Amino acid sequence: MANLIEYLSFPFVRYAFIAGVLIALCSSLLGVTLVLKRFSFIGDGLSHVAFGAMAIAAVMSISNEMLVVMPVTIICAVFLLKRSQSSTVKGDASLAMLSVGAMAVGYLLLNMFSTSANIAGDVCSTLFGSTSILTLQGTDIAICVVMSIIVIGAFVFLYNKIFAVTFDETFAKATGTNTEIYNLIIALITAVIIVLAMNLVGALLTSALIVFPALSSMRLFSSFKQVIICSAVIAVVAALVGISLSILFSTPVGATVVVINIVIFLIFSAIEKARG
Amino acid sequence: MSQLICKNLNVGYEDGVVASGIDFAVESGDYLCIVGENGSGKTTLMKTILGLTPPLSGEIYFEDGLSSKSIGYLPQQTLVQKDFPASVFEIVLSGCLSKLGRRPFYSKEDKALALEKMQKLGIENLTSKSYRNLSGGQQQRVLLARALCAAEKMLLLDEPTAGLDPAATNEMYDYIKKLNDEGMTIIMITHDLEESAKYATKTLNMGKDGVCHG
Ligand SMILES: Nc1ncnc2c1ncn2[C@@H]1O[C@H](COP(=O)(O)OP(=O)(O)OP(=O)(O)O)[C@@H](O)[C@H]1O
Ligand SMILES: [Mg+2]
Numbered sequence: 001m002a003n004l005i006e007y008l009s010f011p012f013v014r015y016a017f018i019a020g021v022l023i024a025l026c027s028s029l030l031g032v033t034l035v036l037k038r039f040s041f042i043g044d045g046l047s048h049v050a051f052g053a054m055a056i057a058a059v060m061s062i063s064n065e066m067l068v069v070m071p072v073t074i075i076c077a078v079f080l081l082k083r084s085q086s087s088t089v090k091g092d093a094s095l096a097m098l099s100v101g102a103m104a105v106g107y108l109l110l111n112m113f114s115t116s117a118n119i120a121g122d123v124c125s126t127l128f129g130s131t132s133i134l135t136l137q138g139t140d141i142a143i144c145v146v147m148s149i150i151v152i153g154a155f156v157f158l159y160n161k162i163f164a165v166t167f168d169e170t171f172a173k174a175t176g177t178n179t180e181i182y183n184l185i186i187a188l189i190t191a192v193i194i195v196l197a198m199n200l201v202g203a204l205l206t207s208a209l210i211v212f213p214a215l216s217s218m219r220l221f222s223s224f225k226q227v228i229i230c231s232a233v234i235a236v237v238a239a240l241v242g243i244s245l246s247i248l249f250s251t252p253v254g255a256t257v258v259v260i261n262i263v264i265f266l267i268f269s270a271i272e273k274a275r276g
Numbered sequence: 277m278s279q280l281i282c283k284n285l286n287v288g289y290e291d292g293v294v295a296s297g298i299d300f301a302v303e304s305g306d307y308l309c310i311v312g313e314n315g316s317g318k319t320t321l322m323k324t325i326l327g328l329t330p331p332l333s334g335e336i337y338f339e340d341g342l343s344s345k346s347i348g349y350l351p352q353q354t355l356v357q358k359d360f361p362a363s364v365f366e367i368v369l370s371g372c373l374s375k376l377g378r379r380p381f382y383s384k385e386d387k388a389l390a391l392e393k394m395q396k397l398g399i400e401n402l403t404s405k406s407y408r409n410l411s412g413g414q415q416q417r418v419l420l421a422r423a424l425c426a427a428e429k430m431l432l433l434d435e436p437t438a439g440l441d442p443a444a445t446n447e448m449y450d451y452i453k454k455l456n457d458e459g460m461t462i463i464m465i466t467h468d469l470e471e472s473a474k475y476a477t478k479t480l481n482m483g484k485d486g487v488c489h490g
């Protein structure tokens with residue numbers, strides 16, 4: 001504990017905490033909607049796409065990878081959303097193609113053209129997150145904080161509309177709500193969150209941040225507002241505990257945060273069983 | 277006074293016409309029952325009236341200051357909702373969605389309206405209950421209360437008694453009749469020919485001629 005407090009006296013450690021908590025918070029807010037709309041698979045697919053985009057950015061030696069990764073992921077998010085609305089079977093297959101394809105092409109490019117001496121290490125950290133969140137740079141954290149605040153603001157401001165569109169899109173549309181716009185906003189926010197979360201936990205683990213808090217809180221709570229608030233709390237707690245542990249025991253950040261989320265999920269499931 | 281007129285309407289989807297030559301008019305205070313076989317296009321017609329699918333040809337007019345925004349709609353139940361974590365009040369209140377406009381949050385009046393509609397349907401004691409733990413009949417009443425929040429003059433009901441036991445079915449029909457007596461125009465899809473004969477002022481038989489029988 002004393003050790004941790006010592007660490008916290010360094011500004012970059014504090015920044016890492018702020019960024020981690022904000023990313024986890026955003027993912028969990030959106031996660032409830034994605035899980036309930038049966039869209040969580042889109043989040044998973046997008047994270048693979050983001051990996052591919054990251055590889056392209058690395059090969060082209062673009063200094064700020066965000067500039068490539070963000071637009072590519074956003075375009076794919078919009079595309080996937082359109083596909084999933086038009087027809088489920090095709091939407092599902094095109095998602096699988098896109099996500100596996102992005103992984104393969106990404107890895108191939110990295111292997112063939114990367115100038116880095118440690119390709120395996122690079123790939124591993126893009127997939128599973130950097131071994132230490134402390135390597136996050138100042139600009140990354142600034143972007144992360146600004147984006148998170150925008151996402152949280154949008155979520156609070158659109159809360160009632162998001163609820164209506166999530167619960168019953170047909171009804172919302174029938175009462176004159178432009179559901180397309182809200183679906184588009186949800187897709188955009190998902191893409192942004194996935195790209196941000198990649199910095200923290202790596203491409204393969206982002207969907208864990210999105211899905212676990214929502215699933216845990218849905219075990220115990222039954223109103224939409226309670227579920228949202230509970231998943232936000234779970235996400236923040238898991239991020240704080242996970243990052244602390246990863247600093248203390250020098251474990252990989254992403255995996256540690258996800259494991260804490262799994263533990264919380266198991267505890268909540270046990271409580272639900274106990275309540276009968 | 278006429279509220280809704282459909283003239284020579286053809287409804288369907290990109291891949292083809294589902295029902296054609298639909299002609300009818302709905303007056304204020306009418307109780308219109310739409311009957312017909314499975315797949316005859318009843319739901320499609322209702323979605324076309326609501327503007328959820330564009331008409332393939334023909335015309336739909338709203339009069340009496342009505343628009344598809346001021347119509348309450350009770351959809352045929354969808355799968356997503358069955359295990360959705362939401363309280364009854366949250367769901368009923370979402371019926372006020374069209375009143376929100378650009379505002380982010382519901383006003384006191386919106387909440388009072390939602391409560392009033394719940395009292396009307398006898399579900400005010402369920403306010404903070406979870407939707408997924410309710411019986412089918414209760415769930416249907418919650419969705420009716422939500423539709424009432426949006427309905428100013430007209431209510432569209434798509435098989436409101438599907439899956440209900442006889443007692444709950446009768447109760448549902450009584451509530452709908454009561455609303456109709458208070459001046460609400462009702463358009464209801466049903467497979468229950470007996471009920472439709474008892475209460476309806478007009479019947480639209482889909483799949484045959486698409487003409488309205490008064
Ligand atoms: N989104 C859609 N795209 C294409 N065709 C559709 C779509 N929805 C329904 N259909 C087709 O339109 C026809 C009419 O369907 P509709 O749901 O209107 O029937 P219905 O009269 O409401 O039947 P039921 O009594 O079973 O509810 C069906 O043949 C159906 O396959
Ligand atoms: Mg139908």
